[in-house]
Amino acid sequence: MHDIDNPTPVGIRGSWFIAAVFMAASALAADEVPAVSPAQLSPVKKSALEWIDKSSARSNDLSDRIWRAAETSLKETQSAELLAKELEKEGFKVKRGVAGMSTAFVAEYGSGKPVIGILAEFDALPGLSQSATPTKQPFQQGAAGHGCGHNLFGTASTAAAVAVKRAIVQQKLQGTIRLYGTPAEENYSGKTYMVRDGLFNDVDIAFHWHPDSETGVPQASSQALNGVEITFSGQSAHAAGSPWTGRSALDAVELLNVSMNYLREHVPLSSRIHYVITNGGAAPNIVPDRASVWYMIRDTERSGVERLHERLLESIQGAALMTRTTYEIKILEAPWHVLVNEVGSRLMFSNLLAIGPPQFTADEQTFAKEIQRNLGIEQAGLASKIEPMRPPHPESGTTDVADVSWVTPTIGLTVATAVLGDPGHNWSTVATGGMSIGHKGLNVAAKTMAATALDILQDPSLLQPITAEWKQKTKGIVYKSAIPEGQKPPTP
Ligand SMILES: [Zn+2]
Incomplete structure (x- = not known):
């Protein structure tokens, strides 16, 4: 490793040396x-x-x-x-x-x-x-x-x-x-x-x-990223009186999170998955008819994020199917x-x-x-x-x-x-x-x-x-x- 505190003179000065180093790079x-x-x-x-x-x-x-x-x-x-x-x-x-x-x-x-x-x-x-x-x-x-x-x-x-x-x-x-x-x-x-x-x-x-x-x-x-907000919609109901008539959007969020946490074992080391629940319902005695979760998925290359995104989409569909809810997906940001x-x-x-x-x-x-x-x-x-x-x-x-x-x-x-x-x-x-x-x-x-x-x-x-x-x-x-x-x- 080159010592930066005492840079070794390379003998080529000014604008020339840049081109020279480039030639040598290969x-x-x-x-x-x-x-x-x-x-x-x-x-x-x-x-x-x-x-x-x-x-x-x-x-x-x-x-x-x-x-x-x-x-x-x-x-x-x-x-x-x-x-x-x-x-x-x-x-x-x-x-x-x-x-x-x-x-x-x-x-x-x-x-x-x-x-x-x-x-x-x-x-x-x-x-x-x-x-x-x-x-x-x-x-x-x-x-x-x-x-x-x-x-x-x-x-x-x-x-x-x-x-x-x-x-x-x-x-x-x-x-x-x-x-x-x-x-x-x-x-x-x-x-x-x-x-x-x-x-x-x-x-x-x-x-x-x-x-x-x-x-x-x-x-x-840096890592490429998809910031994704997922909102599930269900049906509210009295959580004690008639819960069987409800469809919990929060259940869908939680099942999605379980799925994504299991997925961690099967993604490359370069991947990152993190989330926060931004809306988990208003009170426990109401079956939440709307719930949202904000995901960030990352990888060292854009293509890795795209592959991870496909798995996220499948998990969202699975969670909606299991809970008979519907969902909306919003891409909040997506840098390379x-x-x-x-x-x-x-x-x-x-x-x-x-x-x-x-x-x-x-x-x-x-x-x-x-x-x-x-x-x-x-x-x-x-x-x-x-x-x-x-x-x-x-x-x-x-x-x-x-x-x-x-x-x-x-x-x-x-x-x-x-x-x-x-x-x-x-x-x-x-x-x-x-x-x-x-x-x-x-x-x-x-x-x-x-x-x-x-x-x-x-x-x-x-x-x-x-x-x-x-x-x-x-x-x-x-x-x-x-x-x-x-x-x-x-x-x-
Ligand atoms: Zn900064």
């Missing part, structure tokens, strides 16, 4: 990642990175405002508007309310090829409100909180897009920078609707990042799995190496250790290094970034904004995302994406091996959105 064993050297920070890149530093107070304030607003999926009115306005002020043309979602927007600057897309998420999670303190302490009791750090995500992406726009103006660069304001990542998979509506069709490459406890370019794929692009990842990694990981102070490390003490996990503080690159690998969990990656090469990084061992979707994630620890991660993410975009704008030939890899990996696979045809995004 000769490598599957578990090896080619050595990557830090990219050259050209004067154009340097001035873009300086601008990101100079405007960091503004970015941090923007991020904190989104953090405080903490709006959940498809209710991110203030958050989306904060980012859209910021971009508009910088001369971006902003289209709001795209793909049938009021909080989805596309902001664009420049013209012609290459078209570089940057994804920006900004939704929060219900019930996770938390102050920027090392102990569990809601900011506003019962409110939502940024337990996935999307306040940082959206703001860093916006800062990167503006930095690139400024370079386009100053250097008279040819090309388009486009910021995608993508709502509802946590629920409903907003990006899948934006992809289905063709909003990414002319994009040459898309960037994203995610707040994390580690800094790196993880080359992690992420397609990793190795050449693109190496380009981004070379910039991350040049920029370096967030530099945390002793006070920030103490703050982090206090969180870890309160979580009962190892007091390892915050990550201070860049993780080595791993070969592309599947990882548990789902993201709607996946659907973007099937229509255009998509590359992403993670930056430390949370404590090592952070469980994610937790009060601790919210705490560090609303203070200097998160701000430092935001800064590194913005710089890395901006620098990578500038590499491509200055030398569009870098796209050739990236696109070639994407074409080769998508050969024979027909991407089709898994959302039922004609289905509109939900309106929560």
Whole structure:
């Protein structure tokens, strides 16, 4: 494994080495990642990175405002508007309310090829409100909180897009920078609707990042998912007086769950099946005539989810037959799995190496250790290094970034904004995302994406091996959105 703290010089610098590593890639064993050297920070890149530093107070304030607003999926009115306005002020043309979602927007600057897309998420999670303190302490009791750090995500992406726009103006660069304001990542998979509506069709490459406890370019794929709500309908009756006249919709839900739990033994290890009962009836003395259950079924590839979905459908039919009930099925979300692009990842990694990981102070490390003490996990503080690159690998969990990656090469990084061992979707994630620890991660993410975009704008030939890899990996696979045809995004 290549030592990232002291990268071995490969002797080939600048834009050349990317093509060179790509040529060599086919000769490598599957578990090896080619050595990557830090990219050259050209004067154009340097001035873009300086601008990101100079405007960091503004970015941090923007991020904190989104953090405080903490709006959940498809209710991110203030958050989306904060980012859209910021971009508009910088001369971006902003289209709001795209793909049938009021909080989805596309902001664009420049013209012609290459078209570089940057994804920006900004939704929060219900019930996770938390102050920027090392102990569990809601900011506003019962409110939502940024337990996935999307306040940082959206703001860093916006800062990167503006930095690139400024370079386009100053250097008279040819090309388009486009910021995608993508709502509802946590629920409903907003990006899948934006992809289905063709909003990414002319994009040459898309960037994203995610707040994390580690800094790196993880080359992690994700699990494809079907979120399905099943509602059974039966016949209500007095549960003691005349139960024989009733048909219990709750019985159908329970029999479906029994069936799915037995199925667990016979699905591949890569599968995941989980559910919650969202309506189990009103009172035990009424035979429930309506009952609903919300399933999530996942696998490392879309085809695995499709096979699992067939079994779910058969179990639903079986449960309805056994209970003489009827059913309705609603697909709530259906993202694919992420397609990793190795050449693109190496380009981004070379910039991350040049920029370096967030530099945390002793006070920030103490703050982090206090969180870890309160979580009962190892007091390892915050990550201070860049993780080595791993070969592309599947990882548990789902993201709607996946659907973007099937229509255009998509590359992403993670930056430390949370404590090592952070469980994610937790009060601790919210705490560090609303203070200097998160701000430092935001800064590194913005710089890395901006620098990578500038590499491509200055030398569009870098796209050739990236696109070639994407074409080769998508050969024979027909991407089709898994959302039922004609289905509109939900309106929560
Ligand atoms: Zn997230």
